[in-house]
Amino acid sequence: MNTFGNKFKITISGSSHGKTVGVDIDGCPAGIAITENDFSADILKRKSGKVGTTQRIESDVPQISSGISDGKTTGNTISISFENKNIRSKDYDKFNDIPRPGHADLTGKIKYKGQSDQRGGGQSSGRMTLPIVAAGVIAKKIIPDVKFSTCLIEVGGSKDFDKAVEDAIKENDSVGGIIECRISNIPIGFGEPFFDSVESMLSHIMFSIPGIKGIEFGAGFEVAKMKGSECNDVFIDTKGTTATNNAGGINGGISNGNEIVFRVVVKPTSSIGKTQRTFNFKTKEMTDLVIEGRHDTCFALRTPIIVENAAAIVLADLFLRK
Amino acid sequence: MNTFGNKFKITISGSSHGKTVGVDIDGCPAGIAITENDFSADILKRKSGKVGTTQRIESDVPQISSGISDGKTTGNTISISFENKNIRSKDYDKFNDIPRPGHADLTGKIKYKGQSDQRGGGQSSGRMTLPIVAAGVIAKKIIPDVKFSTCLIEVGGSKDFDKAVEDAIKENDSVGGIIECRISNIPIGFGEPFFDSVESMLSHIMFSIPGIKGIEFGAGFEVAKMKGSECNDVFIDTKGTTATNNAGGINGGISNGNEIVFRVVVKPTSSIGKTQRTFNFKTKEMTDLVIEGRHDTCFALRTPIIVENAAAIVLADLFLRK
C-alpha cells in the first residue's frame, strides 16, 4: 500500500513517468506556519545535477492544493504535488522482455499482471522519494526542536567520494554507500512498545526508500562482537545521559534522550551503462543488456535528505501519538 | 501499540511477571488444522535450560481458548495464552532507583509515569517473544509450502559458540550474536510497494524483538563496497532465478522467487552479574550495580526460532493481502 503512519499519515501517488508525483498528508495539526519556500532547501539537497547524478533534472516546484491557507496548516489533508516534465519514456520499452537486473521490472510485471506503469521504474522509482522529502519538511515543523544531521560516510567502500564516483563513471558502472543519520534534542519517551518501537518504525520507512538493503542502530552489527559489559551504556546523570551510545539512543524501543544514531546502506544504482549478461524472457536466451537511459551513477549522493526526512515523518508520527 | 499486521493481525498481552503472556490473532482463515501439539517443536527451540540460558524455566504449555474447534480454525479470533509460573519478583525492586544499563527501566518509567509493571523487564521482556513464536506456528500453517531455515551464525564475534558462551559465563558477562534466516519456495509477488515492502515489514517486526540492533538483506552492508555490475543479480531462466542473490530475494520491495535471505544482530544480554558503574537516580551519585536475577548469558541462543516465526507472521500477512 502507498499509505504510511498512524497520526501523521501519508499517502504517496504518481509514478516516475506519469503526470505528477505527490503526497497527501492526513493528520497534520492546524496552525503550523508553512510556505512553499520552506521546501526549497531540502528539495535542493535531493536534486540531481552534480557529478554522479542523473541528467534528468526536474524543476521540483511543490504545488499545494489543500490543507494550507493564509500560510498556515488548516488541520485538513495537505496535498502536495510535483509535475514530471523531463520524461523520455521510449528509453524503457525493451525492459518488458529483458527485465533489468536489480530492478523491479520482473516482480512488478508479475504482481500487477502487466498493468503497472514500469516506465522509469514506475512506482519503485527514486522519483517517488520526492514526495517523501516534501512530507518530511512538514514533519520537521511538527517537532521543531529536534535536530537532524545526516551525511554520506562512505561511497563504494571508500571515504574518498569523488574518486569512487569518477572511477564508476569511467567504467559505465555505479556505486552505493553508507548514510549516517544523527537525531538530537529528542526527549525520552518516543516510540511504542511492543511493535511500534522507534527502530521498527524507522526501519519500516527506510526500507521503503528504493535501494536500501540494511539498517543498524548505534553500534549496530558491531554489538555482536561485544561483551554485555562493553555494550551496555551506563547512565551518568539525572537526565539519563549515557557514557557511551551503543544503543543509538533507544532502549526497549523507546528514545532514551540521547542522540538517535542509525546507518543505512544504499546499493549501487541498478541501472548501468556497462554491458550485463542477463535473460531475455521473450527469446528465452541469455543476452547482452546495455541500459542507455539517464541514471545516477551514485544515487546515494542524493539519498541523505531522503533518509533524514523519512526519519522526521516517523518521529512526527510518534510525537503525535504520545 | 501491541498490535501488528493487516490481514493476519496479532495483539500480544501480558508481561514477564504478570499472570500470563498471550496473543490474539485476528484474521486467520477458517479450516486450518491445528492442534496444541503443533506448537511443541517451536516452543522447545525457544526454551531455556541449555548452557548459557536462564534458569527461569517455564512449562510453556499453550492454552487455546478461542478460534479453534474440533482441531480446526473457525475464522474467529485465535486466543493463545501461557501461564507465568516461575517468577521471583523481589529480584527487581532496586531497579527503580538504579535503572539497569541497556534495559528499558528508565524509558518505561518515564513514558508510563511509574505505572508500568517493569518487573522482569515488564512488557519489553524476552518473555513477550513466546506469544510471537506461538503466532508464528499458526502463520506457517497458512503458507505451508514456504520453507524456513534459521540459525545462529556467529556468537560473540566467533564461530565457536561454546567457547564464547563459556568465556562469558566465567566473567559473569554476556554475549550476543548474528542470526541468519533463509526462506525458500516463496513465489514472486509477496510484498507491497511502496511502504509495505517485504524488507519494511520484516524489519518492522524484527526490531520488535528485544535486543535486535540491525538487519540486512542479501549481501547487506557489503553492497556498499560493490559496483553495480557486481551487485546486480542477473536473471538466468524463465522462472526468474538469479545467478547471484545479493538482493536477498527481493526486488523493488517484492519477493522475486529466489531465496529470501536476511541477517539480524542480537546484542549481548543487558543483565549481567559483572559489576557495572552506573547512576543512582535517588542518591544522584554513581554507584556499583550487580544484577543478581536469573538471566541468559546469551539470549541469541534462543532467538533464531523467534526470528523465524516473526518472519512467518509477516509472510502470512503479505500472503493474505495478495
Added chain:
Amino acid sequence: MNTFGNKFKITISGSSHGKTVGVDIDGCPAGIAITENDFSADILKRKSGKVGTTQRIESDVPQISSGISDGKTTGNTISISFENKNIRSKDYDKFNDIPRPGHADLTGKIKYKGQSDQRGGGQSSGRMTLPIVAAGVIAKKIIPDVKFSTCLIEVGGSKDFDKAVEDAIKENDSVGGIIECRISNIPIGFGEPFFDSVESMLSHIMFSIPGIKGIEFGAGFEVAKMKGSECNDVFIDTKGTTATNNAGGINGGISNGNEIVFRVVVKPTSSIGKTQRTFNFKTKEMTDLVIEGRHDTCFALRTPIIVENAAAIVLADLFLRK
C-alpha cells in the same frame, strides 16, 4: 475483523459455545485505577434471569490476566476473559441443514466454508456483547466526567414493557424495542471530520451489536419532515448551548457540547419457539422449524448497557485521539 478502534483498540475473541469469550484492549493509558469489582454493576445490567430473558445464566466473572497490576492499568494490553459454563451444544445441531431465519447460520456457513463454530450463534451471538460491556467499563474510566443515561423507551411498539413481553412469551414469540442513549457533560471537539465523525464511529460500533437494524441522532428521521428553520438548533449562550437539540449534540460530525442523543432499534430475537415454515437445505423442501434452545424473548431488555458501553468505547477512543 474482530478489532475496533484507533487509540483505544479492542479485539474480541471467543464464541458462544467455546471455552471463553474475552477482549484485549490495546492503548489504555497507564495509571487508571480499576478493580474487578468495577465491572459488577454493568455486567449485572446485561445479565439474563429476568422475565423475558434467557435461562442460560452465566456467572460472568471477569478474569484479568494482563494490563492491570496493583489495581492500576500498566499501559500494557488489558486482557479480560469470561468462562462459558452453561452450554448445551446439542441444541444447535440441526441448524446446519435448516438455517434459522434471522440468524447468521447460512451466511456464516457459506463465508467460512462450514468451518466456523455456529453453536449458540457462534461469533454472531449475543454472548459476544459481554466483552463489549467489559471494555466499556474501562472506557468510562478514561472519560470519567462524561455521563451516560441509557434506557429502553419502547418494546414491541408499546410503552408497556411488561405486557408486550408477556404477550410474546405466551405466543412462543419474541419482541424487539427502541433504546435511547443520552450522553452529557461532553466537551466540544470530540470526533474527526471527515470520516471519523461522532455519528460514524458510534453507528459503526452499534451495528456490531447483534440485532441492531437502525440508528438515528437527535431528531433523527423526524428531520425529514422539518423545515431548516425548525431543524436548526440556534445558539443561546457563550458555551454553545442550543435552544433545541435536533442535531443530537453533533455538528459537522463533531460534538458541540450539548447532550449527545441517539436511538437504536433492536429487532425481535430471531430464535423463537413458535413454528416457522422455512427451507431445509438438505431435503431441498420447505419444512416446519421449532427452535427449542434457551433464548431471550426480548433481548432488547438486556441491550441498553451494551449500547451505552459501546458508546463509551467510541468516546474514549475519540478522546485519546484528540
Added chain:
Amino acid sequence: MNTFGNKFKITISGSSHGKTVGVDIDGCPAGIAITENDFSADILKRKSGKVGTTQRIESDVPQISSGISDGKTTGNTISISFENKNIRSKDYDKFNDIPRPGHADLTGKIKYKGQSDQRGGGQSSGRMTLPIVAAGVIAKKIIPDVKFSTCLIEVGGSKDFDKAVEDAIKENDSVGGIIECRISNIPIGFGEPFFDSVESMLSHIMFSIPGIKGIEFGAGFEVAKMKGSECNDVFIDTKGTTATNNAGGINGGISNGNEIVFRVVVKPTSSIGKTQRTFNFKTKEMTDLVIEGRHDTCFALRTPIIVENAAAIVLADLFLRK
C-alpha cells in the same frame, strides 16, 4: 481523519473554498479500464443547477494525475482532483462571530483553534462529497455485477417533491428528505463479523456525508413493532432467497444474497435565507442572522448519487477483503 477503508482506501483532500477538492485511492487493483468519461454520468447526477439547488455551479471535470495509464488502472495510487472555480469567500466572513445554526462553524473553530478554513463550510462542506462520488465510480468498476438503485423517496415529509421544494423556496427556508438505496446481485458473504459488518461499514461512511442524521436497514425502525415471527425472513430456496426482506439483505452482519436495502435521512440544508435568532459570540447577545450566500434549498435532491457511490466504496472494500 480523512482516510477511509481497508483494502480500497480513500483519502480526501481540499475544502469548499480552497483550490481543489480531491481524492487519493490506495489499493485499487491493476488492469481496470477507466476513462475520464466514466465519471460524467454520476457527477452530473450530483450537480446543482436544478430548482432547489445552489447557484454555485462548478464544471467538475476530473483531473487524474496518477494511477491510470493508457486507460487502465496501474495498481498505483489513483489521484483525482477537481478545481474550485466559482467561489465567493466574502460571503463567509461574519460567521466567525455568529456561527450558523446547524453548521460546523463553532465546533470547527474550537477544535482547530481558529486555524481551519471554514469558508463555504470548509472541510465539512457538501463540496467534499464530489471526491466521494468520483471514488465510487472507480469502486463500481471493481464490482461490476452489483447493481445499485438509489432514489429520494420523500422530501419535506411529502411524496410531492416539487411542491415541497417550491414551498421552501418561497419561505426562504429549506427541506430535507429520505433516500433509499437498493443493491442487488450481490453474493452471500460480503462483510466481516464482528465489527466490520456490512451495516457497520455502510453506516460509517453514510454519516460522513454532511447532513445525514439516521440510517435503517430493511424494515428498519419498524422492526420494533414486529413479533419475531413477522420479522424473521424465512428461506424459500437453495439460493437462500427469503420470502420477506426485513433484514435488508444482511444476516449477522454478512450479506445473505438478497437485495441490500437501506434508507438514510438527510436534514434540511442548514443555510437558509430566512431570519434566524441566534447568538453573537462577539457581542455576547442574541442577534438576527440572515444567510445570504448561495445554497441548496434541498441538498437531498443531489444526495442520492453520493449515498450510492459511498455504498459502492464500502462494497468494493469488502469485496477486496474477501
